[in-house]
Amino acid sequence: MDYADDRDELNELMQVRRDKLQDLYDLGIDPFGEKFERTHTAQEIIDGFDNLENEETKISGRIMSMRTHGKASFADLMDHTGRIQLYFRVNSLGEEGYALLQKLDIGDILGITGKIFRTRRGEISVEVLDLKFLSKSLRPLPEKWHGLKDVDLRYRQRYVDLIVNPGVREVFETRSKIIQSMRSFLSDRGYFEVETPTLHVIAGGASARPFTTHHNALDMDLYLRIAPELYLKRLLVGGFDRVFEIGKMFRNEGISTKHNPEFTMCELYMAYGDASDMMKITEEIYAHIAQELVGSTKIVFQGQEIDLTPPWPRKPMLDAIEEYSGVDLRGLDDSQARQVAKEKGLQVEPNALYSQILDEFFDVFVEPNLIQPIFITDHPVEVSPLAKRKKDNPSLTDRFEPFIVTWEVANGFTELNDPIDQEQRFRQQVAQRDLGDDEAHMMDEDYIRALEHGMPPAGGLGIGIDRMVMLFTDSPSIRDVLLFPHMRPRS
């Protein structure tokens, strides 16, 4: 087999690497070696140097830079813990062994057997006694100093981004820690982790357009779930006391710095509880994770200090609107609300509903001001079809949304457990659907049936994991916290 083939289609840099590959084969060396058992990681050698000096070690990783000096050379080897310097000397490797360096490229993955020592300049290093090619790299890496900056390439070729931009790995390590931390937090409090279907016959539990797919054997269309809510509450009917699920949701909507078509949410439900329990747990989870990650409940996001220390203030939506817009929307009907909105310079559809105008007021006047954590509560019943009405005002619900740095980071409420009210709410949603609102709920007869068996009063909460990770990793774009964010295919 001629590994230096296809020369016409390769640029010079790749041709050179193919030639070296062929040279290795000619020398009887497998450039794509086998299992290599390391004894230390780079970080272990650096941390444990005092006890390891002059010891033999086996380490593996990728060559990230080389400095050759005639009969002695230096290279940096990177593994998942960090970098360590390699020192090659013709005296220790012999003429033949040392000559192999000519076949070495930045990006090659090596298995090194060597001796741990410190150079004259003080750098902890490994003097190479034997090197094995574990994988020859046939493509050049981006430049050592500037790395890979082109965000398009960074997302499309995340593997390269991860190799050359060390901060990227940290973000995803933090993401993993956050999810682990959330799991143990909930599990420690008696929450039981479950998995519910992602293929739904009825896409319910949120107001969003679903993705549609098709089951061939059953010859039926199915939806990718927009929320796990209705299944999790069926489990409360079934007798589970506290449940949670962490998983992907799919919503067929726009892509932005805060939206990806698939995103991760944690939903949890507490039987015999209510919204106030959920607000408490929201604050506690955020504070707990902050404490674990940075050892403080104060964090910095994009240069702003955010104080996550509980308790967070709570403010009814209508109070917040009055505070920031100066307008009291309480008790208005649809047309009065439209009139007030026009006076404040908002764009309103000619037949906009009161609840929609409320939403618009909130988005324009309130949201941009919500930097520090705050719970906005008491949403109108029309936009909260699964939440229980407030006892003292049946047009509002016992619902809350926490905001941090102007983002809605979660959504929770006291769950509606009255099957008759629920059925009426669904009917209203279906009516809106018929009027062209394709984000309104569909009727879910089986869910009503489940409620008819009796669901305990309960609090429920959904936390957006991606936004939480953005906040804790100081990432301004959701794409920075997704390993492989959605991209249009490149032609």
Add this chain to the structure above:
RNA sequence: GAGCCAUUAGCUCAGUCGGUAGAGCACCUGACUUUUAAUCAGGGCGUCCCGCGUUCGAAUCGCGGAUGGCUCACCA
């Protein structure tokens, strides 16, 4: 979906008035046995995002398209 901006060597970027493309890193050749953005000498590398047009001549101007970024709209 709309507006604005970007796309030039493997990577990071220059490119003046429209005159036919440059730097650094990386790469190749040589020197160098403790360097670390190693150094020194020499070298080569381009679908200037794609297509059409204007022009004697287009990386540069015009039109259309692709991809990305930001803002807005929808949403978590």
